[in-house]
Amino acid sequence: MIKSLSHLPTAEASQDALAGQFTDLHPPLNQRQAEIESARCLYCYDAPCVNACPSDINIPRFIRNIAQDNINGAAQTILESNILGGSCARVCPTEVLCEQACVRNHSDECEPVKIGLLQRYATDNMQFSSHPFKRAAATGKTIAVVGAGPAGLSCAHRLAMLGNQVVIFEAQSKPGGLNEYGIAKYKMTDNFAQKEVEFLLQIGGIELRYGLALGHNLSLQELQKDYDAVFLGIGLGASRQLGLTGEDAPGLMAAVDYIKELRQADDLTTLPVAKRAVVIGAGNTAIDMAVQMARLGADQVTLVYRRGTESMSATEHEQDIAKANQVKIVTWAQPKEVLLDDSGKVSAMRFEKTVLDASGKLTGTGELLDIPADGVFKAIGQTFDESSLNDVNLGRDGDRIRIDDGFRTSLSGVYAGGDCVAPGEDLTVQAVQHGKLAAMSIHQDLMTNVEAA
Amino acid sequence: MADLSINFAGIKAPNPFWLASAPPTDKAYNVVRAYEAGWGGVVWKTLGEDPAAVNVSSRYSAIYGKNKEVLGFNNIELITDRSLEINLREIEQVKKDWPDRALVVSLMVPCEEESWKYILPLVEATGADGIELNFGCPHGMPERGMGAAVGQVPEYVEMVTRWCKTYSKMPVIVKLTPNITDIRGPARAAYNGGADAVSLINTINSITSIDLDQMVARPIVGGRSTHGGYCGPAVKPIAMNMVAEIARDPATAGIPISGIGGIGSWRDAAEFIALGASSVQVCTAAMLYGFRIVEEMKDGLSRWMDEKGYNSIADFSGKAIPNTTDWKYLDMNYKVIAQIDQDKCIGCGRCYIACEDTSHQSIANLLQDNGTHKYEVKEEECVGCNLCQITCPVTDCITMVPQDTGEPYMNWTQDPRNPFREAS
Numbered sequence A: 001m002i003k004s005l006s007h008l009p010t011a012e013a014s015q016d017a018l019a020g021q022f023t024d025l026h027p028p029l030n031q032r033q034a035e036i037e038s039a040r041c042l043y044c045y046d047a048p049c050v051n052a053c054p055s056d057i058n059i060p061r062f063i064r065n066i067a068q069d070n071i072n073g074a075a076q077t078i079l080e081s082n083i084l085g086g087s088c089a090r091v092c093p094t095e096v097l098c099e100q101a102c103v104r105n106h107s108d109e110c111e112p113v114k115i116g117l118l119q120r121y122a123t124d125n126m127q128f129s130s131h132p133f134k135r136a137a138a139t140g141k142t143i144a145v146v147g148a149g150p151a152g153l154s155c156a157h158r159l160a161m162l163g164n165q166v167v168i169f170e171a172q173s174k175p176g177g178l179n180e181y182g183i184a185k186y187k188m189t190d191n192f193a194q195k196e197v198e199f200l201l202q203i204g205g206i207e208l209r210y211g212l213a214l215g216h217n218l219s220l221q222e223l224q225k226d227y228d229a230v231f232l233g234i235g236l237g238a239s240r241q242l243g244l245t246g247e248d249a250p251g252l253m254a255a256v257d258y259i260k261e262l263r264q265a266d267d268l269t270t271l272p273v274a275k276r277a278v279v280i281g282a283g284n285t286a287i288d289m290a291v292q293m294a295r296l297g298a299d300q301v302t303l304v305y306r307r308g309t310e311s312m313s314a315t316e317h318e319q320d321i322a323k324a325n326q327v328k329i330v331t332w333a334q335p336k337e338v339l340l341d342d343s344g345k346v347s348a349m350r351f352e353k354t355v356l357d358a359s360g361k362l363t364g365t366g367e368l369l370d371i372p373a374d375g376v377f378k379a380i381g382q383t384f385d386e387s388s389l390n391d392v393n394l395g396r397d398g399d400r401i402r403i404d405d406g407f408r409t410s411l412s413g414v415y416a417g418g419d420c421v422a423p424g425e426d427l428t429v430q431a432v433q434h435g436k437l438a439a440m441s442i443h444q445d446l447m448t449n450v451e452a453a
Numbered sequence B: 001m002a003d004l005s006i007n008f009a010g011i012k013a014p015n016p017f018w019l020a021s022a023p024p025t026d027k028a029y030n031v032v033r034a035y036e037a038g039w040g041g042v043v044w045k046t047l048g049e050d051p052a053a054v055n056v057s058s059r060y061s062a063i064y065g066k067n068k069e070v071l072g073f074n075n076i077e078l079i080t081d082r083s084l085e086i087n088l089r090e091i092e093q094v095k096k097d098w099p100d101r102a103l104v105v106s107l108m109v110p111c112e113e114e115s116w117k118y119i120l121p122l123v124e125a126t127g128a129d130g131i132e133l134n135f136g137c138p139h140g141m142p143e144r145g146m147g148a149a150v151g152q153v154p155e156y157v158e159m160v161t162r163w164c165k166t167y168s169k170m171p172v173i174v175k176l177t178p179n180i181t182d183i184r185g186p187a188r189a190a191y192n193g194g195a196d197a198v199s200l201i202n203t204i205n206s207i208t209s210i211d212l213d214q215m216v217a218r219p220i221v222g223g224r225s226t227h228g229g230y231c232g233p234a235v236k237p238i239a240m241n242m243v244a245e246i247a248r249d250p251a252t253a254g255i256p257i258s259g260i261g262g263i264g265s266w267r268d269a270a271e272f273i274a275l276g277a278s279s280v281q282v283c284t285a286a287m288l289y290g291f292r293i294v295e296e297m298k299d300g301l302s303r304w305m306d307e308k309g310y311n312s313i314a315d316f317s318g319k320a321i322p323n324t325t326d327w328k329y330l331d332m333n334y335k336v337i338a339q340i341d342q343d344k345c346i347g348c349g350r351c352y353i354a355c356e357d358t359s360h361q362s363i364a365n366l367l368q369d370n371g372t373h374k375y376e377v378k379e380e381e382c383v384g385c386n387l388c389q390i391t392c393p394v395t396d397c398i399t400m401v402p403q404d405t406g407e408p409y410m411n412w413t414q415d416p417r418n419p420f421r422e423a424s
């Protein structure tokens, strides 16, 4: 139950009707569609799509395998570069990644190959009698991975494949990270995040321990002592604050906290719905929040951003999804004040119109705009949860953990990757790539040390 | 408007598009529908002696392109499975009802004079315009001493042709089998036997695919299979070469040729005609898409002829023959070089990898600042093989540009690099 929204009515529609709102946003390809689509791939050499995939999947190879009816071959090609290829196929903003680079974007080529959907076709339809990857000879090393999100899971799988033992420490009671708690419900249907983790663990050599949070009931120094190396894949646990009074009034909450409840709800009719919802932000989280609230039955959802649409980090495709769900997008307005009713609950959100001044700096014009709201959801970004590292002094880069090109932090034997580190974009696929590369770096460092010893 | 009508070895037709002897011409019902659709003529499904042939169940198989379009088609059917009497009665009626269309009757009877002597007058009595001798069926019938078993022995071809000329006044078209090393042998035999024309090709011995679970070729008949006859787009290059071989052969000079094999568009037809055919026959394309395809073929052909100023089929028939020669007469001094149109290039890299791995390492793969690649021809390395142009998925993106070498025509017989050159 979401405390700050407990005064709001719950979703009106029946569970069946609501469930219908959260089926696959992009339905999977059937066999015929996969045949047609895979035939469109030109099997490029030095393929631009591969260069644009943060996890270096050999796209022409897996698509050619599909075209040759070798679905397991296609799946293995995907998974050997990206063990979470199934979730990436669902959540990657392909319109700015592989598909944006596809040569068939050229004006005379109609449209890019649907790489994401083909990747999903392969990973959904693979049928392995046993796990497709084998473990190398045991190294005798055991590595602690903190966080069972995409970065941690990817790191653990690759470490296990290289012959190491892995123990994953996870604060929550389920693995998956934001795949389980954050990604929009219509992108991750059918409990896929858990199924994928089950698949990945089949490699063996990975132990998962839940309810253990670094900085709370788990200490990094202990881990350093007890394990040959430590990988931190703890994501960004905190939501940015608006910095306004009334921020903790009933009716106002972080979008990610609401989405987390939504993702975990077995019965969607128990969810509180803001009839008039305001979402503040411009990223994919903001869009996800707005669209999901609209689908739960809100009458009016307004997404407010302090700059113009062109500066929004949500892709054009995501903005279109919002529009298709009747989300109203208001730009050039910044949050000014949380307006409360007599009982202290949120009744509206006050914004101030903005412009760019002569020097290109965003400034308020003084003109105010009140948008009535029963629920206000902030989605202005995630930041590092400082409490995780309260017992150590780890080099930082802004609020993120600083790493070198081998994913090494400032502490010897401690590595990090995914959203919690500075380089790259906060994307699932990026986290998977970090985890994989960090695993290889950890393994190499451990093996070099063995040789040196 | 160009005149599409033809007079093929004395057989008149309003257009050169005929249906080849096969299921589309199996009986009056199909043939009438074909005429209604606009076909210029048909070659009736091959008649034989009674009792009629019997067919198996599961008869066809195919190979496919990326979009499941049929590239090659394979069949194990025999000649007509209806009685001679019914066929003859229908032929007579159809010819009566459609006097302006060509109606040729395909025949296959045992290689005995009596058999031919018996059937020819019966066919002639129907009023049919001519006969086509099926010396080509490569499956089933040869096991009984007919079809390709005759077509592969020039002496038999000549002998049977002569019988037909002796016992009938109808024009005789000899349909040749491609299952032979040199097509000119049987063509000359037909010519020497007095044939009025040849038609080619019949189907090619083939196995199209294997069911790897059941370990049996397709089509599957009760767990077994047999080789069939191959046709459709995939056989067109083989057919065209054979047509050209005959058209170029002085020994059969001037013999009318009906081109068959993989024809499905006006362009296919125009190509056969350019190589010396004066009528064309279609089977697979009609079987896959129905008789309506003739409309686009007629329309396309006549528009193209108008554009080129050809008034009749005869105007361009054989026009490509003088330019089809032996390798040794090609110009050793001619040179083309690949040129990439950078505006059209979509950067797929296929030209690069094709040339790099299998040709002459003549395309440079240049990494650009923005991470994309640019492909450029190294002109001094390019031998002008056309490979990059062929693999490039974009139409007209790579052009092979003739170079001005300033050197005169010089063929291999004159080339100083040829140790056996003719003394100059």
Ligand SMILES: Cc1cc2nc3c(=O)[nH]c(=O)nc-3n(C[C@H](O)[C@H](O)[C@H](O)COP(=O)(O)OP(=O)(O)OC[C@H]3O[C@@H](n4cnc5c(N)ncnc54)[C@H](O)[C@@H]3O)c2cc1C
Residues within 6 Å of the ligand: A091, A092, A093, A146, A147, A148, A149, A150, A151, A152, A169, A170, A171, A172, A175, A176, A177, A178, A179, A182, A183, A184, A187, A212, A213, A214, A215, A233, A234, A235, A236, A237, A256, A259, A284, A285, A288, A382, A385, A388, A417, A418, A419, A420, A425, A426, A427, A428, A429, A431
């Ligand atoms: C609402 C939302 C929607 C998104 N949608 C998309 C999308 O559509 N496509 C896309 O590519 N990306 C999307 N992202 C981003 C994507 O989810 C992240 O980039 C990705 O999950 C990062 O993986 P990670 O492993 O680094 O971190 P996380 O997924 O955050 O995983 C971190 C894990 O560490 C655990 N943890 C945290 N702190 C501790 C601690 N102190 N001790 C122990 N365990 C700890 C957490 O419980 C969690 O399991 C979205 C993000 C959000 C918030």
Ligand SMILES: Cc1cc2nc3c(=O)[nH]c(=O)nc-3n(C[C@H](O)[C@H](O)[C@H](O)COP(=O)(O)O)c2cc1C
Residues within 6 Å of the ligand: B020, B021, B022, B023, B045, B046, B073, B074, B075, B077, B078, B079, B080, B106, B134, B136, B137, B175, B201, B202, B203, B230, B231, B232, B233, B235, B260, B261, B262, B263, B281, B282, B283, B284, B285
């Ligand atoms: C199912 C089938 C049956 C055929 N039967 C005959 C036949 O009875 N007599 C004959 O001369 N050719 C027969 N052929 C060969 C065709 O007439 C033609 O020569 C060959 O298919 C090549 O032309 P295409 O590529 O347009 O199909 C048959 C072909 C097929 C596909």
Ligand code: SF4
Residues within 6 Å of the ligand: A040, A041, A042, A043, A044, A047, A048, A049, A050, A059, A060, A063, A101, A102, A103, A104, A113, A115, B348
């Ligand atoms: S760029 Fe497009 S066409 Fe080329 S390999 Fe990648 S998906 Fe296929």
Ligand code: SF4
Residues within 6 Å of the ligand: B337, B338, B354, B355, B359, B360, B361, B362, B363, B377, B381, B382, B383, B384, B385, B386, B387, B388, B389
């Ligand atoms: S024509 Fe042949 S040699 Fe020349 S660039 Fe193309 S592939 Fe290379």
Ligand code: SF4
Residues within 6 Å of the ligand: B340, B344, B345, B346, B347, B348, B349, B350, B351, B352, B375, B388, B391, B392, B393, B394, B397, B398
């Ligand atoms: S094959 Fe054609 S489109 Fe592809 S890189 Fe070469 S020139 Fe460009």
